Amino acid sequence: MSNLIKASFWLSLSELAFNISGYIIHALMGRILDPAGYGRFSIIITFTTMIIILIGRGIPISTSKYLGEITTDKINGYYDIKKSALFLQIILIIIVTLIYFLLAPFFARILNDSTLTSLFQLSSLIIPSFALASFYAYYFTGIQDFKKKSFLKFLRSIFKIVFIVGLGYLFKVTGAIIGQALAPLFVFLAGYLIDPFTKFKLKKKKTFKNNPLDYDLMKKLANFAGPIVIFMLFYELMLSMNLYFIKAMLGSDELTGIYSAASTVSRIPYYIFFFMTIILLPKISELIAKNKQSKTQKLLKNAFKYLFIALIPITALLSLFSKSAIYFFYGNRYTSAGSIMSILIFGFAFLTVFYIITFVLNGAGKNKFPVIASIIGTLLNGILNWILIKKMGLIGSAIATTITAFIIMVWALFHSNKNIVRYINLWSISKYILVSLLIYILGAMFFEQGRLIFILWSSILLTIYLFIMIILKEITPKDWKYLMESLKK
Numbered sequence: 001m002s003n004l005i006k007a008s009f010w011l012s013l014s015e016l017a018f019n020i021s022g023y024i025i026h027a028l029m030g031r032i033l034d035p036a037g038y039g040r041f042s043i044i045i046t047f048t049t050m051i052i053i054l055i056g057r058g059i060p061i062s063t064s065k066y067l068g069e070i071t072t073d074k075i076n077g078y079y080d081i082k083k084s085a086l087f088l089q090i091i092l093i094i095i096v097t098l099i100y101f102l103l104a105p106f107f108a109r110i111l112n113d114s115t116l117t118s119l120f121q122l123s124s125l126i127i128p129s130f131a132l133a134s135f136y137a138y139y140f141t142g143i144q145d146f147k148k149k150s151f152l153k154f155l156r157s158i159f160k161i162v163f164i165v166g167l168g169y170l171f172k173v174t175g176a177i178i179g180q181a182l183a184p185l186f187v188f189l190a191g192y193l194i195d196p197f198t199k200f201k202l203k204k205k206k207t208f209k210n211n212p213l214d215y216d217l218m219k220k221l222a223n224f225a226g227p228i229v230i231f232m233l234f235y236e237l238m239l240s241m242n243l244y245f246i247k248a249m250l251g252s253d254e255l256t257g258i259y260s261a262a263s264t265v266s267r268i269p270y271y272i273f274f275f276m277t278i279i280l281l282p283k284i285s286e287l288i289a290k291n292k293q294s295k296t297q298k299l300l301k302n303a304f305k306y307l308f309i310a311l312i313p314i315t316a317l318l319s320l321f322s323k324s325a326i327y328f329f330y331g332n333r334y335t336s337a338g339s340i341m342s343i344l345i346f347g348f349a350f351l352t353v354f355y356i357i358t359f360v361l362n363g364a365g366k367n368k369f370p371v372i373a374s375i376i377g378t379l380l381n382g383i384l385n386w387i388l389i390k391k392m393g394l395i396g397s398a399i400a401t402t403i404t405a406f407i408i409m410v411w412a413l414f415h416s417n418k419n420i421v422r423y424i425n426l427w428s429i430s431k432y433i434l435v436s437l438l439i440y441i442l443g444a445m446f447f448e449q450g451r452l453i454f455i456l457w458s459s460i461l462l463t464i465y466l467f468i469m470i471i472l473k474e475i476t477p478k479d480w481k482y483l484m485e486s487l488k489k
Helices: 002-032 035-056 058-068 077-102 104-110 114-123 126-142 146-194 215-250 253-266 268-272 275-289 293-320 322-330 332-363 368-392 394-419 426-446 453-471 477-488
Strands: none
Touching: 002 035, 002 146, 002 253, 002 268, 002 322, 035 058, 035 077, 035 114, 035 126, 035 146, 035 215, 035 253, 058 077, 058 126, 058 215, 058 332, 077 104, 077 126, 077 215, 104 114, 114 146, 126 146, 215 253, 215 332, 215 368, 215 394, 253 322, 253 332, 253 394, 268 293, 268 332, 275 293, 275 332, 293 322, 293 332, 293 426, 293 453, 322 332, 322 453, 332 368, 332 394, 368 394, 426 453
């Protein structure tokens, strides 16, 4: 457990740096561009990201899973998996990039704006660079070399700011899109250069170049990746479809930009806890492969305890200070997004829990449920968006996503608790919710909104929350011991 927390610590720092860089980029681009320009930028990037899922997640995540199952007596299997996976990845890159480029006019017509065609075509450059960078990121995850994984994440944070903001400042939306392609390209090159310095010493004289392609292994990787790709595609669509509905139904770049600002800040919980998916997939895969039921249960109990004990109050405070958070990131031109974010933040918190659970299920080899749940969630979200945007505008879209997210999160919690191990403590979760509600009420009664002061108010309220958790014995000396031992190392 100590090694797990240590790995989580470094991955958390790298994820923190990566996500801070993301918010720096969106905040600066929101100021460099007006809300309408930012809306166009958001449409292109979210749409491209959804397409990237086809190759940037499936094979890399499948690679991570099977690398995690290799034991020390089969260490040469790393070469077999790596070469087969890389071959599949390159084939997919070529096919998906070409199809995306050719369909750019069709995508623009769906959104009722033909002027987006050239931007969609330009964004096809993002697909190969992102997919190659993802390959190395998940490769290092699979061999549990989290230092290299963290290094690449830190590096990408720097490249994102330099390329996206720099080129965006010079060439507006077009420059920012080119920057989105260049940042992961340089990350891939860095991964390629540090790859030879792995921590593994092979027992046989077997190299990557002379290692033959294993077509049975490629089929195995593809079969596992298939459901993941479908899940990730529908999950990303569920996250981003609001923008497409708003753009197509309301026809306003400015309203799209306002909603995008609310959506971006609402993703803070998702980005904070994303590192858990990186840790849990290979670890769960390893424990399940070794049939270590009790250790699996202990791992999940601890992981989700820390998740809920932190996620619930953070979500409550972000909802409370939503207007301040929007003003902090985007300035006064976007303050109308605050009311949208106060609702949408709960939807993204629910989706964060759902997302982490799906990686637990994938690690356990139960990858059918995430696919079914994501498809149903996407359809439900689409129907609710269509109905509620007509009646309530942007607020209706936020409500639609929150309702959908809550339903599929509860479904996923009960499904995983039943089909893997029992790890959810409903009594503890109810305490987190009640105490979070208490600090929300205290904040609403005694603290005012403000561009910077809300950070101080949030810190005070979180301190009160943690103090109550200690009194209720939800945070114990044992929890602190795990944390302090990891920090010392």
